[in-house]
Amino acid sequence: MARSIGRRELLQAAAAAALLTGCTPSPGPTPSPTAGNSDAPKATFTFATPAPPIGLDPAVIDELESWRIARQVLESLVTTDPETGAPAPALATSWTQSSDQLSYTFTLRQNVTFHDGTPFNAAAVKANFDRWFNFSPAFRAANPPLPFTAVFKAHADAPTLSVFKGCDVVNDHQVKITLTQPLTGFLQALTTAGFAISSPAALAAGTADVIDQTSAGTKISRYAQHPVGTGPFRFRDWTADRVTLESSPTYWGNRGQIATLIFVAFDQPQARLQALVDGRIDGYDAVTLDNIETLVRKGLQVVRRDPFSVMYLGMNQSVPILQNEKVRLAIAMSINKDSVIRPYFLEDTKPASQFIPPKLSGFNQAGGFPSYDPEKAKRLLAEAGYKGEELKFYYPLNTTRLYLPSPEKVFGELSAQLTRLGLNLKPVPIAWSDGYLEKVTTAGDHAFHLLGRYGTFADPDDFLAPLFGAKGGEFGFFDAQLFSKIDRARGLPDGSDRTQAYQNINAQLGSTAPAVPIAFPISAVAVSNSVVNYPTSPVLNETFNRVTLRTS
Incomplete structure (x- = not known):
């Protein structure tokens, strides 16, 4: 009679398999503006999530599945180092802090454009910070909790209570952000999707501050249905059960191997598992205890995240x-x-x-x-x-x-x-x-x-x-x-x-x-054997241009 494998043994086996495939990335050099663009991505990758997104404006919708997709399209000034979790360059290549700890000057990445063709520059950064600071009381009441409020406490209608003072253009490629008091976690907060930079033109065209659409029982804007950023993937469409993105041909960094990225929602764990076993998807998040034995017996990879x-x-x-x-x-x-x-x-x-x-x-x-x-x-x-x-x-x-x-x-x-x-x-x-x-x-x-x-x-x-x-x-x-x-x-x-x-x-x-x-x-991702490396992050800063696929 075959011996039943214990839960701990199963998960340890899965974790060991994931480790052998190199699923924890090492930090590499910052890509040049043209790095990775010579070889166009070709693969289609379908990833199952436990729920559809609510809205794709991460400054307004602070929700896991919404942020997961928004991170592919939009980037922040600062990201997280995949090894240490410390702030690392993204749309800002460097920054300095004043001696009084009340201001930060960011040098911005040059030759970057938004997916709508408009330039990324200091004016665009300022437009985003000004938007967040000036969210009206009515807008805030309709959209709690806003990421800006959580970090900076108050907005332009109560400036004496706000930790944020202002964002000023120094020159076309530098901005200065000033605080009213020291904030130790300021740079760490900027790594989140809640402070990702959107195209000001797209925000205006999508009436981003007018909440007149409905998604998953929540009011959202037209912009939240079609975000425009500088990320490795640009938005294509959002239907009832899936969001489709495509590799951005103008992306400043490494485009990776995935040309078409599809997020599809399966609300039941068994449905996600079966879709992976059947080859209808390439990976899924939110592995449950009931999934583990089948995944390990099928030789599929389970990649754990640290508890966070x-x-x-x-x-x-x-x-x-x-x-x-x-x-x-x-x-x-x-x-x-x-x-x-x-x-x-x-x-x-x-x-x-x-x-x-x-x-x-x-x-x-x-x-x-x-x-x-x-x-x-x-x-x-x-x-x-x-x-x-x-x-x-x-x-x-x-x-x-x-x-x-x-x-x-x-x-x-x-x-x-x-x-x-x-x-x-x-x-x-x-x-x-x-x-x-x-x-x-x-x-x-x-x-x-x-x-x-x-x-x-x-x-x-x-x-x-x-x-x-x-x-x-x-x-x-x-x-x-x-x-x-x-x-x-x-x-x-x-x-x-x-x-x-x-x-x-x-x-x-x-x-x-x-x-x-x-x-x-503990949370975990399951991926097919076509995946060589899935770069997990305890803060879910997982962008799919960093997924490595087998080429033969």
Whole structure:
């Protein structure tokens, strides 16, 4: 009788196979403006995602699948080094910081054009920063959370509250960005798709600030349906289930081997797996535990990413009973995280006792959130005076998120545990494509919800400021002291004081429990044997011009 292969053994085998194929890239020299353009790409590559994008204007739509595609079309001033994760040249070839840490001067790459033929220059960079800074209050209210707001706190209508002061043209190939106070993670933040540079002409033609279209239950602009940037791929079309891009013949860098890049959405993990096994796709993201054995037995490659996300149970203090700290702490103590993780997450996913992943400064080895203690949790809930009020628990359907591989199953386990605590839950399932993300991150009647934060740049501020740095509709709480601590920590220079500040913030979050961190998930990509190298990135900075394919 054949021996059954254990889950850990399977994933280790898959990881070893991926390592042997060289799926972690080494940084190379910065390409010259004409590098890689002599040999035109020829291949067609189809990649399956767990959900379609919501919109392709990354300055407005901060969502994993939207950013994945936007990164192929649009580029930022700065990117991430594939080995170290440190800021590296992209549309800016170099930069200098002033001695007072309040201004940065960027030297821009020359002889670069947008896909619509208009020039990339200092004026284009300024136009993008001016657009983000001048987003109106009505626009911001309709599109929370905006990447610019998360990093710079405020906009042109509240300049004294904003960390951003202005972007000025020095000359045609230099811009100077000025801040009102030091921001340690500034360069890291610029590596994200949220600060990618769009063609000003295309923004105007697509009325980018007029939200009059609908996608996945979310209002977007016409520009968000047809982005124009400087990236290795240019936009071709977007139909109901797929987005098609094509290699940009004018790209300044290495065009790679892929001429046509297709992103197709399969909302069920088994459908993605079968499509890869059948040869209908060349790779897919969001490998689930149920996929692993088939992938390994078929000899297909599984490429793991380092954990750089946190999955959590959200609690909304707009619901009166959840304003009671004892209730929230009781909920935190009632959750057996191992029972949630072991059956549904990839091997080596760890329980989370805080919101900062282990590899970032500020991670607190002591955690902060209370440990599993169901009996104490019941006593706390009784002390809080909970009378059986109905509490709505929102969870997504028909999707797999990199931080939440099996939403319905995770909901089932968590809801069972919370019911044993004594809560009266009303399940509220919502299809991801019906605007789940918008419904749980804006004001509403959701008492609980499932969501996660996938890190977009390597700084603890990227996790804490968007979630807990200001009052928002997702958690519905106001804590001026906490907001002030997060604001102070983000401006401290790297070092022991900053690390201690974030550890203290973690401890405060644990003692008040505005939400409950559940897991630091491992995510993985599966690719066919035609792929020699798939360059994974913990922050998902994965551009397909860097994918290497077999040539024979």
